[in-house]
Amino acid sequence: MEYFLQQLINGLTLGSIYGLIAIGYTMVYGIIGMINFAHGDIFMVGSFIALAMLVVLGVTAASSLPIIILAILLVLLIAMVFTSVWGWTVERLAYRPLRGSFRLAPLITAIGMSIVLQNFVQVTQGARVKPLQPIVTDGITLLQGGGPGGGIVVQLSYMQMIIIVTTVALMTGFSLLIAKTPLGRAQRACEQDAKMASLLGVDVDRTISLTFLMGAALAAVAGTMYLLYYGVIDFYIGFLAGVKAFTAAVLGGIGSLPGAMLGGLLIGLIETFWSGYFSVEYKDVAAFSILAIVLIFLPSGLLGRPEVEKV
Amino acid sequence: MESARPRWDLDPVLTVEHLMMRFGGLVAVNDLSFNVGRGDITALIGPNGAGKTTVFNCVTGFYKPTSGRIVMRHGEKVGTGLIEDLTRSGRQYLARDGHAAFLLERMPDYGIAHHARVARTFQNIRLFGGMTALENLLVAQHNKLMLASGYTIAGVLMLPGYRRAKQEAIDKAVYWLERVDLIERADDPAGDLPYGAQRRLEIARAMCADPHLLCLDEPAAGLNPRESAELNELLQFIRAEHGVSVLLIEHDMGVVMEISDHVIVLDYGVKISDGPADFVRNDPKVIAAYLGVEDEEVELVESALETREAGI
Numbered sequence: 001m002e003y004f005l006q007q008l009i010n011g012l013t014l015g016s017i018y019g020l021i022a023i024g025y026t027m028v029y030g031i032i033g034m035i036n037f038a039h040g041d042i043f044m045v046g047s048f049i050a051l052a053m054l055v056v057l058g059v060t061a062a063s064s065l066p067i068i069i070l071a072i073l074l075v076l077l078i079a080m081v082f083t084s085v086w087g088w089t090v091e092r093l094a095y096r097p098l099r100g101s102f103r104l105a106p107l108i109t110a111i112g113m114s115i116v117l118q119n120f121v122q123v124t125q126g127a128r129v130k131p132l133q134p135i136v137t138d139g140i141t142l143l144q145g146g147g148p149g150g151g152i153v154v155q156l157s158y159m160q161m162i163i164i165v166t167t168v169a170l171m172t173g174f175s176l177l178i179a180k181t182p183l184g185r186a187q188r189a190c191e192q193d194a195k196m197a198s199l200l201g202v203d204v205d206r207t208i209s210l211t212f213l214m215g216a217a218l219a220a221v222a223g224t225m226y227l228l229y230y231g232v233i234d235f236y237i238g239f240l241a242g243v244k245a246f247t248a249a250v251l252g253g254i255g256s257l258p259g260a261m262l263g264g265l266l267i268g269l270i271e272t273f274w275s276g277y278f279s280v281e282y283k284d285v286a287a288f289s290i291l292a293i294v295l296i297f298l299p300s301g302l303l304g305r306p307e308v309e310k311v
Numbered sequence: 312m313e314s315a316r317p318r319w320d321l322d323p324v325l326t327v328e329h330l331m332m333r334f335g336g337l338v339a340v341n342d343l344s345f346n347v348g349r350g351d352i353t354a355l356i357g358p359n360g361a362g363k364t365t366v367f368n369c370v371t372g373f374y375k376p377t378s379g380r381i382v383m384r385h386g387e388k389v390g391t392g393l394i395e396d397l398t399r400s401g402r403q404y405l406a407r408d409g410h411a412a413f414l415l416e417r418m419p420d421y422g423i424a425h426h427a428r429v430a431r432t433f434q435n436i437r438l439f440g441g442m443t444a445l446e447n448l449l450v451a452q453h454n455k456l457m458l459a460s461g462y463t464i465a466g467v468l469m470l471p472g473y474r475r476a477k478q479e480a481i482d483k484a485v486y487w488l489e490r491v492d493l494i495e496r497a498d499d500p501a502g503d504l505p506y507g508a509q510r511r512l513e514i515a516r517a518m519c520a521d522p523h524l525l526c527l528d529e530p531a532a533g534l535n536p537r538e539s540a541e542l543n544e545l546l547q548f549i550r551a552e553h554g555v556s557v558l559l560i561e562h563d564m565g566v567v568m569e570i571s572d573h574v575i576v577l578d579y580g581v582k583i584s585d586g587p588a589d590f591v592r593n594d595p596k597v598i599a600a601y602l603g604v605e606d607e608e609v610e611l612v613e614s615a616l617e618t619r620e621a622g623i
Contacts (some may be wrong), residue, residue: 115459182449182456189439189450199371200451200520201425 002152003144007276008269012159013229016167016269020222021245022176022260024087024215030191030255031211032099035108038090038113040221040242042216046083046223047233048121050075051130056226068135072162072228079220082214087216088209090117096205114238121235129234132227136162168220171261174214178257184249187211191255240284244271245284247291253304262302264288317586319348319573322388324524325429325555330379332365332580339365340580343379347573347605349387352550352557354567354588357577358600363560364434366577369432369528370558372420378387379416383427385523386410402480430521430522434529434560440502444493444512447501448484456480488514491545494622507538510592511545518549525549527559531566538564568592576600 021043028036059071094109139157178184186207190196199202226241229234248267252259269285274286294302332340340362347353355363368374370381372439384393389410395410397405404413404426413427416465423429428584430451439447449456459476482567488494491511496504501512517525530546543566549555562565567574567588576584578600584591591597 024557182460183452185442185446186453186457187452188442188446189453192441194421195373195439196422196433196439197372197453198419199431200453200516201421202450202453203425224587248517249330 002141002154005143006152006155008231009154009156009160010276011269012265012270013163013268015265016163017222017225017229017264018241018248019261020167020170020218020225021241022248022264023171023245023257024219024251026252026257026260027187028209029222029249031208032095032106034095035110035246036095036212037107037110037242038117038248039087039158039215039219039240040084040146040240040245041114041117041244042087042090043223043226043241044235045086045117046079046216047202047237048130048223049127049225050079050152050219050224050227050234053078054132054135057065059135063135064177067234071245072224076224079224080217083220083223084213084216086117087212087219091209091212096208104166104233107140114242118235118238125235127235128209128298129159129232131155132231132233133232134159136228136230150261159229164181164227166225170218174218175257183207210260224292226271242289244284250297250300251291253296253301256301256303256305259301259303261308266302270282277310316534317348317573319346319351319353323347324349324384326380326384327366327370328382328434329382329383330366330369331361331377332369332374332424333377338378339458339581340369340577343577343580343582345575345582345585347556347558349384349556350550350554350568351572352524352546353569353573353575355558355575355577356562356564357583359619361577362580363577364528364554365580367560369559370415370423371429371526372415372423376416380418381415381618383413383415383423383429383524384410385412385428386556424520425426428521429526430520430524430525431526432510432517432530433526434505434532434543436509436513438501438509438513438516443498444488444501444504445481445484445497447488447512448518448519450481451516452480452483476477483519490548491515497502507534509617510534510538510542512547518553522555525555527557527561529560529562531561539566542566546570551565583616 001055024039024042025036026294028034028039053075053120057071057075059068063071090113094113095106098109099107112133117216136157136159139155139160142156143154153177178187186197186202189200190207194204197207204275226237244267246265248263249260250263252261252263271287272292273281275283278286325347328344330340331400332341343366357363357502361423365374368377379396386409393405393407393410397414403417403422404411413552414421415423415427415429418427422605439450442450456476460473485494485497488497491514493504493508493512496508497595501509512531514527514530520611531542545561546557547570550557552603571588573584574584575582576586576591576594576597583600584594584597
């Protein structure tokens with residue numbers, strides 16, 4: 001039981017990170033129907049920016065609590081701003097000129113951009129892994145298992161708390177933004193019929209740019225959290241995290257915002273439980289197998305709308 | 312008759328000059344010129360495939376015309392000087408002394424809607440089916456709201472300026488929902504509304520964009536006689552109360568002849584007749600193109616053709 005609880009907490013944490021990245025995939029797909037394969041690398045760039053900022057600010061675990069909190073908030077903000085600019089630039093340079101081209105064109109450039117970003121970071125930052133001394137340590141003990149040898153301790157670290165709380169707050173805020181603001185309304189309108197939205201005076205290109213910007217900002221948060229949680233990053237982390245988050249988006253129903261969140265959490269949980277109860281080596285296989293099974297029985301994902309042919 | 316030029320030539324809101332639209336080897340519209348009078352209800356009619364919708368698509372920026380000039384005017388009796396200056400300048404629009412002129416063939420579609428204020432509806436209704444009726448009308452007011460929301464930041468903070476703008480937008484949407492008798496369905500997804508209601512909602516949405524010119528592509532298609540009569544009333548209301556000029560494509564001759572001030576007839580992409588409804592109705596060329604509208608009219612064309620042949 002204790003073991004289960006601990007795995008649940010770990011899974012939710014990992015799932016939160018996947019969910020934040022998955023939103024970027026799902027929103028871009030929703031609005032222009034393309035899979036932005038460079039999105040995972042935008043997440044990686046975000047984590048590098050966060051690392052640079054943390055080194056510059058020089059916070060360590062020894063700093064006082066208010067300073068740590070302030071530093072993390074500052075790092076988040078800066079990482080979001082800079083990563084958004086990266087996301088915006090990628091869209092502007094690589095995707096917009098190809099809009100209206102044949103269907104595979106943006107997909108190929110997306111893969112190209114992914115390689116560009118990876119190599120850029122590899123060349124400028126080096127290929128070796130970058131460690132970060134843990135800044136947020138400690139946690140609270142939820143349960144102290146009985147039995148000989150003290151049993152298993154169920155721990156919720158402060159870092160896990162930060163990740164889950166930030167994710168919940170961001171996802172709530174984000175859902176409200178999409179549901180209530182003029183920008184969100186325009187995004188939904190473009191998703192349904194971009195040409196018509198344009199004829200009503202909505203600047204579709206700008207709306208798409210803002211979508212990339214928002215997705216990148218959320219990926220930056222995920223990147224920062226990943227860095228603080230695992231303490232190691234390299235230029236290649238974007239690939240697997242990106243593929244997992246993409247899987248999460250498809251699992252939840254690509255194009256659906258709550259679907260991306262749910263899918264992220266599910267993939268995180270599946271992966272963690274599989275490694276906890278079966279084998280660590282096959283955790284990725286487990287995640288992708290579940291995806292395959294879901295897609296066979298629910299082709300449009302858990303919360304996705306079935307594809308309706310536009311007449 | 313020659314001395315009194317019709318109203319639409321004296322104070323046009325839209326002028327189409329030598330418009331040509333070519334798709335590969337097919338010429339859909341060829342050297343078409345006409346005026347749409349300010350405050351008029353103008354009908355564009357013609358047999359299937361005559362190029363009516365192509366004209367609409369050129370006017371609203373859906374297509375880039377192969378050649379020709381499309382001028383939209385804001386303000387009464389905009390001088391030709393302004394338009395010539397604009398044409399030479401290479402700009403998209405020019406404003407001077409409370410007048411403004413727009414060259415639509417140079418503008419992107421959202422600019423035509425946003426700046427030149429031309430709104431349109433579609434033959435096959437294009438509502439945002441997954442959004443509510445109210446939201447559909449709010450999307451049409453996007454630019455105003457976006458500006459008031461300070462590109463979302465003021466909107467998120469719910470600043471008073473944004474709250475006021477939002478309330479105004481909702482008030483306007485409610486006004487039009489009441490007008491088209493859909494206020495009870497404001498929060499239903501637009502895609503769930505019955506066909507006739509969707510047609511009315513699309514007109515309401517176009518009106519929420521504050522147009523100077525409203526382009527309606529077959530607004531009466533698929534409506535029953537009662538709905539058709541209501542549509543006539545709605546269009547006359549729009550023209551009378553809001554001073555919006557209306558350009559419509561229509562097959563339903565009842566609608567066209569009853570409400571149009573000015574009728575333009577196309578056939579094979581070429582204008583074959585242009586004038587008041589009464590004139591066009593009796594124009595032998597029109598009847599020949601349309602043959603079979605009504606028995607009396609067929610007889611009329613036959614006798615007209617006979618007299619013409621006799622003349623030769």
